[in-house]
Amino acid sequence: MTDALALDSEAQDLLFREARTANAFTDEPVTDEQLEAIYELVKFGPTSMNIQPLRVVLVRSDEARERLLPLMSEGNRAKTATAPVVAILAADVDFHDELPRTFPHFEGARDLFAGNEDARRDTALLNSGLQIGYAIVGIRAAGLAAGPMTGFDADAVSKEFFPDGRHQALVVVNIGRPAENAWFDRLPRLPYDEVVAAV
Numbered sequence: 001m002t003d004a005l006a007l008d009s010e011a012q013d014l015l016f017r018e019a020r021t022a023n024a025f026t027d028e029p030v031t032d033e034q035l036e037a038i039y040e041l042v043k044f045g046p047t048s049m050n051i052q053p054l055r056v057v058l059v060r061s062d063e064a065r066e067r068l069l070p071l072m073s074e075g076n077r078a079k080t081a082t083a084p085v086v087a088i089l090a091a092d093v094d095f096h097d098e099l100p101r102t103f104p105h106f107e108g109a110r111d112l113f114a115g116n117e118d119a120r121r122d123t124a125l126l127n128s129g130l131q132i133g134y135a136i137v138g139i140r141a142a143g144l145a146a147g148p149m150t151g152f153d154a155d156a157v158s159k160e161f162f163p164d165g166r167h168q169a170l171v172v173v174n175i176g177r178p179a180e181n182a183w184f185d186r187l188p189r190l191p192y193d194e195v196v197a198a199v
């Protein structure tokens with residue numbers, strides 16, 4: 001089955017089969033170079049009208065971590081306290097301001113969204129979700145483990161880390177090298193036949 005894919009088997013394992021959601025991390029640092037290389041790879045993942053609404057705050061300092069920890073669900077606090085770096089992934093709901101630069105061949109693109117806040121929000125959330133998926137795979141491509149979490153007070157995190165009011169925090173991701181016992185049991189995935197219908 002894996003022969004049907006262009007990606008070699010080792011890379012398939014690294015990105016998916018052997019990649020796991022980490023719940024504990026070693027203290028080996030994650031460098032800025034690694035994080036920038038991940039972004040430079042996953043920025044090519046597609047978004048509708050090339051809107052690229054994902055914005056990221058990297059929590060590295062003790063001071064920033066102290067602000068984040070009380071806003072995490074209790075079960076997520078210990079791992080967020082010890083991960084070498086924690087990324088807060090958010091949607092920029094005012095992404096349309098960048099459209100003259102990122103979608104320049106369509107002059108009316110910015111105005112299309114400027115007058116429709118609901119559509120703008122829906123579009124930002126869908127496409128940020130896509131970009132979050134690309135980011136998780138990109139973290140794995142760097143040989144690191146990701147621990148994505150939605151168990152946190154999203155409105156409070158948005159206010160605390162994006163005080164301009166135009167961002168919605170969506171997922172907090174712990175990033176690092178997995179410690180021993182970093183994993184919960186692997187849970188069953190739905191089979192192809194149940195998920196895919198050919199008509």
Ligand SMILES: Cc1cc2nc3c(=O)[nH]c(=O)nc-3n(C[C@H](O)[C@H](O)[C@H](O)COP(=O)(O)O)c2cc1C
Nearest residue numbers: 019020021076148149150151152171184185186187
């Ligand atoms: C968007 C998202 C949110 C998640 N939120 C949490 C969370 O708040 N706390 C937690 O312990 N795990 C969280 N998880 C982890 C998932 O339960 C885990 O990725 C899934 O069961 C697959 O685990 P595996 O990669 O080890 O197979 C989240 C995962 C994703 C992708």
